[in-house]
Amino acid sequence: xxxxxxxxxxxxxxxxxxxxxxxxxxxxxxxxxxxxxxxxxxxxxxxxxxxxxxxxxxxxxxxxxxxxxxxxxxxxxxxxxxxxxxxxxxxxxxxxxxxxxxxxxxxxxxxxxxxxxxxxxxxxxxxxxxxxxxxxxxxxxxxxxxxxxxxxxxxxxxxxxxxxxxxxxxxxxxxxxxxxxxxxxxxxxxxxxxxxxxxxxxxxxxxxxxxxxxxxxxxxxxxxxxxxxxxxxxxxxxxxxxxxxxxxxxxxxxxxxxxxxxxxxxxxxxxxxxxxxxxxxxxxxxxxxxxxxxxxxxxxxxxxxxxxxxxxxxxxx
Numbered sequence: 001x002x003x004x005x006x007x008x009x010x011x012x013x014x015x016x017x018x019x020x021x022x023x024x025x026x027x028x029x030x031x032x033x034x035x036x037x038x039x040x041x042x043x044x045x046x047x048x049x050x051x052x053x054x055x056x057x058x059x060x061x062x063x064x065x066x067x068x069x070x071x072x073x074x075x076x077x078x079x080x081x082x083x084x085x086x087x088x089x090x091x092x093x094x095x096x097x098x099x100x101x102x103x104x105x106x107x108x109x110x111x112x113x114x115x116x117x118x119x120x121x122x123x124x125x126x127x128x129x130x131x132x133x134x135x136x137x138x139x140x141x142x143x144x145x146x147x148x149x150x151x152x153x154x155x156x157x158x159x160x161x162x163x164x165x166x167x168x169x170x171x172x173x174x175x176x177x178x179x180x181x182x183x184x185x186x187x188x189x190x191x192x193x194x195x196x197x198x199x200x201x202x203x204x205x206x207x208x209x210x211x212x213x214x215x216x217x218x219x220x221x222x223x224x225x226x227x228x229x230x231x232x233x234x235x236x237x238x239x240x241x242x243x244x245x246x247x248x249x250x251x252x253x254x255x256x257x258x259x260x261x262x263x264x265x266x267x268x269x270x271x272x273x274x275x276x277x278x279x280x281x282x283x284x285x286x287x288x289x290x291x292x293x294x295x296x297x298x299x300x301x302x303x304x305x306x307x308x309x310x311x312x313x314x315x316x317x
Contacts, residue, residue: 005256005290005292006290006291006292007256007288007289007290007291008239008240008243008288008289008291009286009287009288010237010238010239010279010283010284010285010286010287010288010289011237011238011285012235012236012237012238012285013235013236013238013276014234014235014236015236015238015270015271015272015273015274015276015277015278016229016230016271016273016274017168017230017271017272017273017274018227018228018229018230019161019165019168019169019227019228019230020225020226020227020228021159021160021161021162021165021204021207021226021228022159022160022223022224022225022226023157023158023159023160023177023209023223023224023225023226024157024158024221024222024223024224025155025156025157025179025218025219025220025221025222025224026155026156026157026158026220026221027150027152027155027156027220028150028151028154028155028156028210031125031127031150031151031152031153031154032130032148032149032150032151033124033125033127033148033149033150034145034147034148034149035061035062035121035123035124035145035146035147035148035149036100036140036142036143036144036145036146037064037066037100037121037140037142037143037144037146038098038099038100038142038143039066039067039068039069039099039100039142040066040067040068040139040140040141040142041064041065041066041069041139041140042064042065042066042137042138042139042140043062043063043064043134043135043136043137043138043139043140044062044063044064044065044118044136044137045062045063045136046061046062046132046134046135046136047059047060047061047062049061049129049132049147050129050132051129051130051131051132052128052129053128053129054126054127054128054129054216055123055126055127055128055129055149056123056126057122057123057124057125057126058122058123059122059123060120060121060122060123061121061122061123061146061147062120062121062134062146062147063118063119063120063121064118064119064121064140065117065118065119066099066119068099069096069099069101069119070115070117072092072095072096072099073096073109073115073116074115075092075095076092076093076095076096076106076109076110076115077109077113077114077115079092080110080113081113093106096109101119102122105119105120121146123147123149124149125149125151126151126153127149127150127151127152128149128150128151128152128216129147129148129149130148130149130150131145131147131148132146132147133145133146133147134146134147152213152216152218152219152220153212153213153216154210154211154212154213155210155211155213155218155220156208156209156210156211157175157177157189157208157209157211157224157226158206158207158208158209159175159206159207159208159209159224159226159228160199160202160204160205160206160207161204161205161206161207161228162203162204163198163203163204163205166194166198166205168230168271169191169194169207169228169230170191170230171191171192171193171194172190172191173190173191173228173229173230174188174189174190174228174229175188175189175190175191175209175211175226175227175228175229176188176226176227177189177209177211177224177225177226177227178224178225179218179222179223179224179225180223180225181222182217187211187212187218188211189209189210189211189212190209190210191207191208191209191228192208192209192210193207193208194207194208195207195208207228209226230271230273236270236271236278236279236280237278237279237280237283237284237285238276238277238278238279239253239276239277239279239283239289239291240275240276240277240291241272241275241276241277242291242292243277243289243290243291244267244269244277250266251266251267251268251269252264252265252266252267253265253267253279253282253283253289253290254289254290255283255287255288255289255290256288256289256290257288258288262290265282265283266282267279267280267281267282267283268280268281268282
């Protein structure tokens, strides 16, 4: 009577699957800097730096003359030489700071007691030059972007996760990233943000992964193939997918009680992956469940008939 019936012990195991989605490499918004002036200025000299070059923090980018900075520096020196009150010195220093002069330049003015004819603007961070909008001799307006720099030592990968997969993705989930230009090489990271909206056009939600970019080999707007691991790292009660009978109105497993006796048990399921289904309620570790039989249950009406087929004739009424 048990021909074709196979059962297994319920065990704890890690349940998960890989969500494979497309993505693109993007700059980290927090690692982008703009070089600009806060007053009208005339560019005396631009360093030999072009778009795409790498620069280091403190490297000279340009030398410029600003009438406003020159006037504020002269006032600062006058206050210094006259032994002005702390409040006056503080006000003159503050004007220089408000004009964007770096602290080391103000310190040099204070030490030399001399207003420089031009000021050096330096790179605020290590990075790559994304834009250069300045040439020798030009006039720069306040707020005009002269250079745009980006640190690409750490970058983002933005992946589009379909709405139906979103419930399986969690913050901190491990991610493997591959790009077509680097065959055989992969990059590891973790989900750092799940964006709080779903695209109306694609029915997908953007997920952000931060990864290290050694050597700057990953470039903005590269296409990426993203694999996101799902499931908890801790083992959970799980059974093979074939053990779960979905009647359309409930999920049931069949408990093998031994000696040809079987019992249907309603369960609540969780994640699925790698051929296993998490069981959150209904059975415990050590129970024995039917994982294969020579019948197919596809509706509630067939469940009792299937159970009668599992029961030996002498046990049936």
